[in-house]
Structure formats: C-alpha cells, structure tokens
Amino acid sequence: MTDLLDQISALLSAPTRDLDQLEHTLTDGYARALSLEAEQWRLEKRIAEVAHGIESGDTAEKARELTSLTKRLDGSHGDLALLRGLLSELRQHVDDVRVGSPS
Numbered sequence: 001m002t003d004l005l006d007q008i009s010a011l012l013s014a015p016t017r018d019l020d021q022l023e024h025t026l027t028d029g030y031a032r033a034l035s036l037e038a039e040q041w042r043l044e045k046r047i048a049e050v051a052h053g054i055e056s057g058d059t060a061e062k063a064r065e066l067t068s069l070t071k072r073l074d075g076s077h078g079d080l081a082l083l084r085g086l087l088s089e090l091r092q093h094v095d096d097v098r099v100g101s102p103s
Helices: 002-013 019-052 059-099
Strands: none
Touching: 002 019, 002 059, 019 059
16 A cells, blocks of 8 residues: 555656546555455454454453454554545646646
8 A cells, every 4th residue: 555655645746747647546546445445344344243252252362353453443544544635635636637727
C-alpha cells in the first residue's frame, strides 16, 4: 500500500496533467480502498466469532487472537482513512485537470 500512497502523493505534488495516469491511479486507489473495507469486514466477522466462542476452549489463546485481530483492524482503519483522504485530493486534482484549471 505504501507504493500506492507514494504514487498518489507524487501525482498530487507534480505538475502532471496526464489524465490517463491520474485516472488509472485513482482507479487503483478505489480498488485498494474496497479491498481494505473487505478486509475490515472479515476481521470484524472473525472477532465476533472468537468472542462468541471465548467460553469454550483455550481462553488465553482466544484472547491473544482477539488482541491480534483488533490491532490489525485498527491498522486497517488508519490505512483506509489515509487512503480516502489522498483519494479525495486526487479526485479534486483529476476534476481540475478535466476542466483545465491549474492545480
């Protein structure tokens, strides 16, 4: 994901007006955002499963798994928020390029 964030940041700071490149990166960013949302859904589902079954089995192991899952979920939320912010800026940049405004 770092490469995508770097690419978006570079496009925002560069004087590029290559609409194809901008739109391709925007599409890649939206795809990554959807992927992160799907990952969050899977993590939330797994957290619910582990929490539901915590009374049975190894509670220490389940507690460790819950800790790991919640850390991953928190990281995913942060990544998604950062990506969405950059995508919003890139979307505005693309719109400006389309209408011929300086960015």
